[in-house]
Amino acid sequence: MPGMTTTNHNRPATIEWVGDAASGHLRLIDQTKLPGALEYLDCQDVGSVWHAIKRLSVRGAPAIGVSAAYGCVIGAQAGTFGESADYLATSRPTAVNLFWAIDRMKGLGTADPARLLDEAKAIHAEDAAMCDAIGRNAMRLIKEGGGVLTHCNAGALATAGIGTATAPMYTAHDAGRKFRVYADETRPLLQGARLTAWELQQAGIDVTLICDNMAASVMREGKIDVVITGADRIARNGDAANKIGTYNLAVLARHHGIPFYIAAPTSTFDLACPSGADIPIEQREPAEVQTAMGHPLAPADVKVYNPAFDVTPAELITAIITEKGVIEPVTEDAVRGMVG
Amino acid sequence: MPGMTTTNHNRPATIEWVGDAASGHLRLIDQTKLPGALEYLDCQDVGSVWHAIKRLSVRGAPAIGVSAAYGCVIGAQAGTFGESADYLATSRPTAVNLFWAIDRMKGLGTADPARLLDEAKAIHAEDAAMCDAIGRNAMRLIKEGGGVLTHCNAGALATAGIGTATAPMYTAHDAGRKFRVYADETRPLLQGARLTAWELQQAGIDVTLICDNMAASVMREGKIDVVITGADRIARNGDAANKIGTYNLAVLARHHGIPFYIAAPTSTFDLACPSGADIPIEQREPAEVQTAMGHPLAPADVKVYNPAFDVTPAELITAIITEKGVIEPVTEDAVRGMVG
Numbered sequence: 188m189p190g191m192t193t194t195n196h197n198r199p200a201t202i203e204w205v206g207d208a209a210s211g212h213l214r215l216i217d218q219t220k221l222p223g224a225l226e227y228l229d230c231q232d233v234g235s236v237w238h239a240i241k242r243l244s245v246r247g248a249p250a251i252g253v254s255a256a257y258g259c260v261i262g263a264q265a266g267t268f269g270e271s272a273d274y275l276a277t278s279r280p281t282a283v284n285l286f287w288a289i290d291r292m293k294g295l296g297t298a299d300p301a302r303l304l305d306e307a308k309a310i311h312a313e314d315a316a317m318c319d320a321i322g323r324n325a326m327r328l329i330k331e332g333g334g335v336l337t338h339c340n341a342g343a344l345a346t347a348g349i350g351t352a353t354a355p356m357y358t359a360h361d362a363g364r365k366f367r368v369y370a371d372e373t374r375p376l377l378q379g380a381r382l383t384a385w386e387l388q389q390a391g392i393d394v395t396l397i398c399d400n401m402a403a404s405v406m407r408e409g410k411i412d413v414v415i416t417g418a419d420r421i422a423r424n425g426d427a428a429n430k431i432g433t434y435n436l437a438v439l440a441r442h443h444g445i446p447f448y449i450a451a452p453t454s455t456f457d458l459a460c461p462s463g464a465d466i467p468i469e470q471r472e473p474a475e476v477q478t479a480m481g482h483p484l485a486p487a488d489v490k491v492y493n494p495a496f497d498v499t500p501a502e503l504i505t506a507i508i509t510e511k512g513v514i515e516p517v518t519e520d521a522v523r524g525m526v527g
Numbered sequence: 528m529p530g531m532t533t534t535n536h537n538r539p540a541t542i543e544w545v546g547d548a549a550s551g552h553l554r555l556i557d558q559t560k561l562p563g564a565l566e567y568l569d570c571q572d573v574g575s576v577w578h579a580i581k582r583l584s585v586r587g588a589p590a591i592g593v594s595a596a597y598g599c600v601i602g603a604q605a606g607t608f609g610e611s612a613d614y615l616a617t618s619r620p621t622a623v624n625l626f627w628a629i630d631r632m633k634g635l636g637t638a639d640p641a642r643l644l645d646e647a648k649a650i651h652a653e654d655a656a657m658c659d660a661i662g663r664n665a666m667r668l669i670k671e672g673g674g675v676l677t678h679c680n681a682g683a684l685a686t687a688g689i690g691t692a693t694a695p696m697y698t699a700h701d702a703g704r705k706f707r708v709y710a711d712e713t714r715p716l717l718q719g720a721r722l723t724a725w726e727l728q729q730a731g732i733d734v735t736l737i738c739d740n741m742a743a744s745v746m747r748e749g750k751i752d753v754v755i756t757g758a759d760r761i762a763r764n765g766d767a768a769n770k771i772g773t774y775n776l777a778v779l780a781r782h783h784g785i786p787f788y789i790a791a792p793t794s795t796f797d798l799a800c801p802s803g804a805d806i807p808i809e810q811r812e813p814a815e816v817q818t819a820m821g822h823p824l825a826p827a828d829v830k831v832y833n834p835a836f837d838v839t840p841a842e843l844i845t846a847i848i849t850e851k852g853v854i855e856p857v858t859e860d861a862v863r864g865m866v867g
Contacts, residue, residue, distance in 0.1 A: 435775075
């Protein structure tokens with residue numbers, strides 16, 4: 188759908204620049220308030236952009252990169268472009284797109300807000316275009332009357348566009364296709380319940396929330412025709428790290444004869460990484476599992492295992508859909524052919 | 528372990544009769560307060576027993592039956608045995624053991640508290656003995672240094688003894704065996720996080736809490752040697768209905784070459800039920816999925832699918848461990864041979 192944007196009535200813009208280069212500002216959905224309230228953060232100074240990234244008001248690597256680029260413009264308005272850029276880079280240590288976007292802004296060699304705003308808008312538009320291209324390439328996976336299962340939030344809220352795993356859903360929906368989406372709640376941080384269910388519901392897409400342990404049942408009952416998730420990092424043999432629970436789904440899909448797809452931009456591939464065994468898995472705080480949204484639900488001192496990601500081996504992935512095309516079957520040769 | 532009871536120091540008694548027949552009363556762990564607090568309910572009249580069952584202060588079909596039997600004694604103390612028994616039967620409509628225990632008490636043909644207390648204590652002791660027998664029959668599944676995965680709470684808190692799925696864990700632990708248990712939190716009602724993690728921790732068993740969607744990862748990492756769950760109803764071909772997420776685990780276990788066992792008393796079998804397809808699956812309130820322990824975590828009006836149980840087909844079950852012996856392989860002939 189050329190020209191489609193994320194600002195239509197039912198699809199609130201995750202990230203928006205309001206006003207002109209000289210006095211405009213950054214407006215973000217405050218994702219910490221979802222799904223209880225749709226509130227916007229108007230960031231008029233660099234400190235408020237830094238805090239918005241730090242406290243996860245904006246999250247998802249692409250969305251963080253775009254937000255930081257606009258933050259640089261706000262720094263330039265105040266005559267502090269260079270130090271603002273360096274400061275923004277300290278907001279989150281691991282989001283690669285953050286450093287990439289800031290480096291690109293600095294690389295222009297100017298502190299002129301107008302020139303910098305043009306570049307930030309270009310980064311924004313490229314991200315949205317990447318999402319749109321994934322949507323076009325993956326739209327065939329969404330059948331009329333079909334059922335789709337997804338996990339976590341690789342959605343509009345994680346990008347400056349229509350998301351990655353959600354891109355074919357928005358694209359098919361805009362084309363008038365009718366289908367059902369099942370969203371795993373995605374413990375422990377509940378991105379599926381809080382964010383994916385919310386954004387698909389806002390867009391008028393038929394979405395049903397399930398607990399993660401219900402996926403096998405809905406598959407067995409014939410409700411699911413295809414599973415589509417995003418990815419955080421893909422090794423050159425096609426093994427894909429994504430939110431914990433994704434590997435779970437891939438095994439269940441294989442058992443039930445359901446195709447399992449990953450939708451991700453080519454920037455997600457790490458060709459220096461031979462296989463999934465080489466992708467380090469972050470272990471997170473026990474408190475995330477001991478609570479839900481801060482409310483205790485287990486003995487406070489109980490031992491917890493809390494890996495943030497798991498790795499789905501290439502042989503369980505039917506295809507990987509990128510903005511450049513489809514990798515199918517998922518082999519090292521096919522990955523190199525598509526990504527570089 | 529002949530003579531083992533549930534009242535040792537580290538294993539709080541789910542159900543206990545305190546005092547004599549004439550003036551004694553029923554003491555229950557108030558499971559609605561777990562794991563935040565270990566509080567006891569002292570039920571001195573029939574109304575408080577009825578409410579304890581109704582509001583899930585005591586849950587698990589065996590534990591409910593034993594509690595109701597003691598409730599009948601309390602009714603007899605007040606000279607209202609017959610009406611008290613009928614009243615207690617209205618506390619929960621689907622717990623078969625409730626009616627069975629009350630019928631057994633009425634069948635004595637007496638309203639003498641002393642005679643009724645003897646019968647209630649017999650029901651209590653038979654339930655504990657059933658658990659002990661399952662523990663002995665299944666203890667070989669727990670290897671020294673091994674890893675066990677369980678789901679929901681088929682534990683001491685659900686019975687008047689050492690539980691069903693947990694029975695081999697307590698038995699092996701008492702025999703000095705060292706092993707690790709992984710407990711699925713078991714969304715939406717979190718019986719694994721609230722109850723299983725708590726009771727195993729109290730008993731000094733090495734327990735680690737995981738989110739349901741982490742099961743595939745811990746299996747892949749070689750942490751799990753055996754999966755053991757309970758069952759709510761088993762068809763005569765061996766298909767087993769249990770808490771939602773159990774079928775999930777059975778598929779994952781098969782994929783990883785890990786044996787999957789069900790531990791359940793022979794009273795769980797429904798020989799009138801030909802297969803799992805004939806077991807009705809209760810659909811529960813959307814609010815259970817939209818919240819965790821009452822706290823909202825999804826859009827309030829989002830559509831939800833919330834089956835309370837799933838059915839694991841017999842072909843995914845390595846064996847069923849009962850108090851009478853082991854059904855392996857799980858076939859209709861083997862079930863009939865063991866159960867009748």
